[in-house]
Amino acid sequence: MNRSRLAALSAGAMFLVASVLVPATALAAGTGSLSLSQSSISTTTGSTFTVDVNSQASTAMSGASAAVDFDNTKLQLIGVAKGAAWDVAGITWVVPSVSDIAIANTTGHLPAIAAYFTDGTSSLPAATPTKLATVTFFATGTGSAAVSLPIAGNKGGIIDGAAATYGSEVVTTSTGAAVTITAGTGSTTSTTANVSGSVDAGYVALTCPTSVAVPLVRNVLNKQDFTCNVGSNVTWTLSTQDNNPDPVLHGYMLDSTQTPVVHLSDALHVTSSATDVNLAGATGLQALATGQNNVVLPLTFVQNVRATDKSGSYGMSVLFSITSTF
Amino acid sequence: MNTSTRRLLGGLAIAAVLLLGQGGSVRAADPSATPIPAAPSGPTGNEMLSVQPSLISLTAKPGATTTAQLTVRSAANLSVTIKTQGLGQALDGSFTALAPDKDTGAFSARSMITASPESLTVKPGDTIKLNVNIAVPANAGDGTRYAILTITGMPPAPAGSSNVGFGVELGVSTIVQIANTPQHKTGTIDGIDIGKALPGQPLPVTVSFKNTGDTHYGAVPDELVTSATLQDAAGAELASATANGNQLSLIPGFTRGMPLTMTPSKPLVDGTTYHIEVGAGLKDGTIFDRKAMDFTWSGGGALSPTAAPISAPPASAPTPATSDTGLIIAAAMLSAGVVALLFLILPRIRRRPNSDGGAADK
Numbered sequence: 109m110n111r112s113r114l115a116a117l118s119a120g121a122m123f124l125v126a127s128v129l130v131p132a133t134a135l136a137a138g139t140g141s142l143s144l145s146q147s148s149i150s151t152t153t154g155s156t157f158t159v160d161v162n163s164q165a166s167t168a169m170s171g172a173s174a175a176v177d178f179d180n181t182k183l184q185l186i187g188v189a190k191g192a193a194w195d196v197a198g199i200t201w202v203v204p205s206v207s208d209i210a211i212a213n214t215t216g217h218l219p220a221i222a223a224y225f226t227d228g229t230s231s232l233p234a235a236t237p238t239k240l241a242t243v244t245f246f247a248t249g250t251g252s253a254a255v256s257l258p259i260a261g262n263k264g265g266i267i268d269g270a271a272a273t274y275g276s277e278v279v280t281t282s283t284g285a286a287v288t289i290t291a292g293t294g295s296t297t298s299t300t301a302n303v304s305g306s307v308d309a310g311y312v313a314l315t316c317p318t319s320v321a322v323p324l325v326r327n328v329l330n331k332q333d334f335t336c337n338v339g340s341n342v343t344w345t346l347s348t349q350d351n352n353p354d355p356v357l358h359g360y361m362l363d364s365t366q367t368p369v370v371h372l373s374d375a376l377h378v379t380s381s382a383t384d385v386n387l388a389g390a391t392g393l394q395a396l397a398t399g400q401n402n403v404v405l406p407l408t409f410v411q412n413v414r415a416t417d418k419s420g421s422y423g424m425s426v427l428f429s430i431t432s433t434f
Numbered sequence: 435m436n437t438s439t440r441r442l443l444g445g446l447a448i449a450a451v452l453l454l455g456q457g458g459s460v461r462a463a464d465p466s467a468t469p470i471p472a473a474p475s476g477p478t479g480n481e482m483l484s485v486q487p488s489l490i491s492l493t494a495k496p497g498a499t500t501t502a503q504l505t506v507r508s509a510a511n512l513s514v515t516i517k518t519q520g521l522g523q524a525l526d527g528s529f530t531a532l533a534p535d536k537d538t539g540a541f542s543a544r545s546m547i548t549a550s551p552e553s554l555t556v557k558p559g560d561t562i563k564l565n566v567n568i569a570v571p572a573n574a575g576d577g578t579r580y581a582i583l584t585i586t587g588m589p590p591a592p593a594g595s596s597n598v599g600f601g602v603e604l605g606v607s608t609i610v611q612i613a614n615t616p617q618h619k620t621g622t623i624d625g626i627d628i629g630k631a632l633p634g635q636p637l638p639v640t641v642s643f644k645n646t647g648d649t650h651y652g653a654v655p656d657e658l659v660t661s662a663t664l665q666d667a668a669g670a671e672l673a674s675a676t677a678n679g680n681q682l683s684l685i686p687g688f689t690r691g692m693p694l695t696m697t698p699s700k701p702l703v704d705g706t707t708y709h710i711e712v713g714a715g716l717k718d719g720t721i722f723d724r725k726a727m728d729f730t731w732s733g734g735g736a737l738s739p740t741a742a743p744i745s746a747p748p749a750s751a752p753t754p755a756t757s758d759t760g761l762i763i764a765a766a767m768l769s770a771g772v773v774a775l776l777f778l779i780l781p782r783i784r785r786r787p788n789s790d791g792g793a794a795d796k
Contacts, residue, residue: 184497184572187614213496213572246497248572313477313484314602318510319592332598339481342488345528351601361597376598392536395528409598423597431529431582431605432488434653434683 138234140165140266140278142174142257144285145239149255151247152292156186159255159285161221161241163194163266165278168231170269171224172240173202174282179253180216182289184246191239194223198230203241217258218243224267231269247289256284313339314346314430322376322409324361324422332409342432343400347393348378348385351425359388361411363420372417376424377410384410393429479559482510483587485604490566490583495613497572504549504564504583504606508556512587512602516564518547521580521607523688525642531582531605539687541648543579543610546570556587568610576615577648580685581608609650617649619656621722623714624689626662628729628736637664637673637696643714643722644689652683655718660692662712669745672698672708678717702731709742 145160163172172194178185188204195201202222204212212218221241225231232238245255257264259282266278316336323330338346350359360371375388378396385394397405477484484507492500506514520537522530537544549566556562566583583606592599611617622644629638641660645651651658659678665671673696684690692714702708709728715721726744729736 186495186497246572248497310488311477311484311486312488312604312606313481313507314604315480315482315509316600316602318589319596319599321595322598324597337481339477339484340488344488347528347530392533393530395524395526395530398528421597423592423599425588425599425601427586427601427603429531429584429586429603429605431531432607433527433529434489434491434607434609434650 138165138167138268138270138273138278140167140169140280142172142240142259142264142266142280142282144255144257144283147283147285149285149287150290151287152290153247153250154292156244156246157287158242158244160191160239161243161257162191162237163240164235164237165266165268165280166234167273167278168234168269169238169266169278170231170274171222171267172238173220173222173224173264173266174240174257175220175263176212176218176243177254177256177258177284178212178216178218178245179255179287180213182247182249182251182253183255183287184213184248185218186244186246188218188221188244189242190223191241193238194232194240196232198225198227199223200226219263225269228274229271231274234270245287247287247292250289250291253287253289254284255287257282310342310432311340312342312344312430312432313337314428315339316428320409322361322411324372324411324413326413326415326417328413330409330411330413334407334409336405336407336428338399338403338405338430340430340432341401344398344430344432345395346397346399346405347395347429347431348387349390349393349427349429350376350387351427353391355391358391359386361422361424363418363422366418366420370418370420372411372422373414374412376426378426379408379410380405387424387426393427396428398433477507479507479561480509481507483508483512483514483585483602483604485585485606487606488604489607489609490568491609491611492568493611493613494568494570496570496574496615498613499567499569502566502568504566504585506556506562506564506585506604508560508562508587509558510556510587510589511558512556512589513553514556514562514585514587515553516549516551517584517586518544518549519582519584520544521582521685523683523685523690525689525691527682527684527690529582529605529607531584540575541577541579541686543568543581543608546574546579546610547581547583547608549583566608568608570610570612574612574615575648576612577617577686578609578611578650580610580650582606583608611649618647619649619651619716619720619722620647621645621651621684621714623712623723623725626710626712626725626727626739627691628710628739630735631702632734633701637698637702639675639694639696639710639712641692641694641712641714642689643684643692645684645686648686650683650685651716657717658682658684658692658714659717660694660712660714662694662696662710664696664698665709665711665745667707667709669709672700672702704732706731709745711744 143162151157161174265280268276268278317334320334322332359375362371375386378385380397486505490502520532520542522532586603588601624644625642627640631637661676664673675694675696677692677694707730711726713724724744726742727739728742729739
C-alpha cells in the first residue's frame with residue numbers, strides 16, 4: 109500500500125470514527141486556521157444572521173472539520189449550509205443532522221461539520237481561504253454572546269493534502285466571533301425564514317336552519333325534523349353542543365323570562381340515523397355524524413316534556429360544528 | 435411461532451409491503467420548499483358558512499413564522515368569531531376543539547397561532563379573507579404540534595314561534611411539524627374490550643391504542659394497522675381481523691378505540707376459555723405494541739378477562755421509527771468507509787506479493 113492510500117485510509121477513518129478530526133499520526137504538516145467570516149457581529153433580538161466558517165492552511169488541504177460552540181441562552185442555531193468551496197466532486201460531507209441541530213440548541217455545542225476527500229490524492233489549494241460552511245443563527249436575547257470553533261479535544265481541525273504528507277494533521281488554530289445583541293422590534297421567538305407547508309385543497313361548509321320550532325307538548329316525546337347540509341371534499345366530523353356554558357343548565361331548554369330561570373326536566377336530544385346525542389351529556393361538543401364529501405344530513409330534535417314541567421316559554425341555542433379530519 | 439402469531443405479524447408485514455408499493459409519494463414538506471400555495475376554488479357560496487382550506491399543514495423550524503390565508507364565505511347574516519383552540523380527539527376518533535383550560539397537552543400549537551380579524555359580521559354573498567399567523571417558538575421541541583381554528587357563525591336570535599336557534603361552526607385543523615427534529619413514533623395498547631355477541635354473530639372487539647409519540651398517525655405514510663387473532667384454549671385460530679387505513683388518525687397524547695369485527699370459524703361455547711392477541715403498528719412494519727388476553731365466554735359476553743402472555747415474540751420486530759437523519763448520515767458514512775476499505779484492501783488481496791517478496795502495488 110503506498111503512502112497516499114494509507115493517508116486516505118487514515119483520513120477516512122478519522123472522519124468516520126467520530127465525525128471529528130482524530131490525529132492518527134504525529135507528523136506535523138504545516139499550520140492552518142479555522143475562522144469565522146466576522147470577528148464582531150452586531151444584531152438585534154428577533155433577527156437572524158449568518159456567519160461563514162472558513163478554513164485555510166499553509167499546505168494543501170484534504171479535509172477540514174469544525175465544531176461550533178455558541179451561547180444558546182442568546183442564540184439559536186437555525187441552519188448549516190455547505191460551503192461551496194469544499195462542495196466539489198469527490199468530497200465526502202459530514203453535516204449536522206436535524207437532531208444534531210436540535211440538540212445543539214439545547215447544549216450550545218454543534219459537534220461537527222466536515223468535508224474530506226477519500227481518494228488519497230485530491231486536495232484544495234494551500235494559502236487560500238476556503239469556506240467550509242455557512243451557519244445561520246437567530247438572536248433571542250440581549251447582551252454579548254460568543255461563537256467559537258473549538259479545536260481542543262479533537263473537535264475541529266484540518267487534514268494535510270500535500271502528496272508527501274497526505275492525511276497528516278495540520279496544526280490548527282481557530283478564531284471565533286463576539287456577537288453583540290441589542291433589543292430589536294422583531295419577535296424573539298420568530299423569524300420569517302425556513303417555513304414551508306401547504307394548505308390543502310379541501311373545504312368545509314355547513315348550512316342549517318337558522319331556527320326551528322320544537323313542539324313542547326306535555327307527556328309526549330316531542331320531535332322536530334330538520335336537515336343540515338355538509339359541503340366538503342374531505343372527511344369530516346359533525347358535532348353539536350348547547351351554546352349555554354352553565355354546567356348545571358347545559359343541555360336543557362330554559363325559560364329565562366322567569367325568576368329564577370326554569371328549565372325542562374329532560375335534556376334536549378339531537379339524533380341522526382346512527383347517533384343519539386344528549387346535549388346534557390357533555391359540556392363540550394359531541395360527535396353526531398362522520399362522513400366524506402357533500403352530505404344532506406336528516407336530523408331530529410327530541411324533547412320529552414313531563415307533566416310536572418312548569419309552563420313557560422322555553423328555548424335554546426344549539427351549535428353544529430364541522431371539522432375536517434386528517 | 436404459532437399460526438396466529440404469524441397471522442398477526444403477517445398482517446403488519448403485508449401492510450408494510452403495501453406502503454412500499456405506494457412509493458412514499460406523500461411526505462412531510464421539504465423545509466426548503468416554496469411557501470403555502472393558493473387554495474383552489476371549492477364552495478359554491480350558497481352555503482350558510484364555508485371556509486377554505488379545511489386544513490393547514492406546515493413544516494417550520496423553531497423560531498419561524500408564516501402566514502396562511504383562509505377564505506370564509508357566507509350566505510346568511512351571521513356574527514362570526516374566530517378562535518384558536520386546542521385540537522382534541524375522542525375515543526371514537528372524532529376531533530374536538532379544546533378550550534384553553536382543557537388544552538394542557540404537550541403537543542398543542544394553540545399558542546403559536548393567531549387569526550385576524552377575530553370577529554366580524556357577514557351578510558349573504560360576503561367573502562372574507564382571514565389571516566392566520568403561525569409563529570413557532572425557538573424552543574418548540576421535537577415532533578409535531580396541533581391546533582384548530584374555529585369559525586363560529588351565529589344568526590340573529592330566533593323570531594316568531596321558533597324556540598331553538600342554530601349556530602354553525604367550521605373547524606380548520608392546523609398541523610405544525612417542527613422541522614429538523616425527530617418525529618418520535620411510539621404507542622401502547624391500553625386495553626382490549628370484547629363486546630357482546632349473539633351465537634354465530636361477529637364478535638366486536640375494540641383495541642384502545644394510545645399515541646405516546648410526538649406526531650400523529652393515520653395519514654399516509656403513517657397509517658395505523660391494528661390486528662387481532664382469536665384462539666381457543668388449544669391455540670387453534672378461530673378468527674382474525676385487521677383494521678387499517680388512513681381513516682384511523684390519532685394525534686399524540688390521545689387514545690383511540692380501534693374497532694375490529696371478528697367472525698369466529700365456529701360459535702364460542704359458554705364456559706370455555708379463549709385467548710385473543712392484538713398488535714398495533716404502522717403499515718411500514720413498525721410494531722408499537724402487542725397484548726394478549728384470556729377470557730371465558732359466558733352469556734354472549736366475555737367474563738373474567740385477564741392479561742396473558744403473548745404466544746411468541748415477533749421474529750424481527752422493527753425498531754421504533756424516527757426521522758433521525760443522523761442515522762442516515764451515519765449509514766452513509768459507514769458505507770463510505772466500507773467502500774474506502776474495499777478500495778484499499780482488495781487490491782492488496784488480489785495483488786499478492788511477488789516471488790521476490792516485493793509488493794506488486796507500486
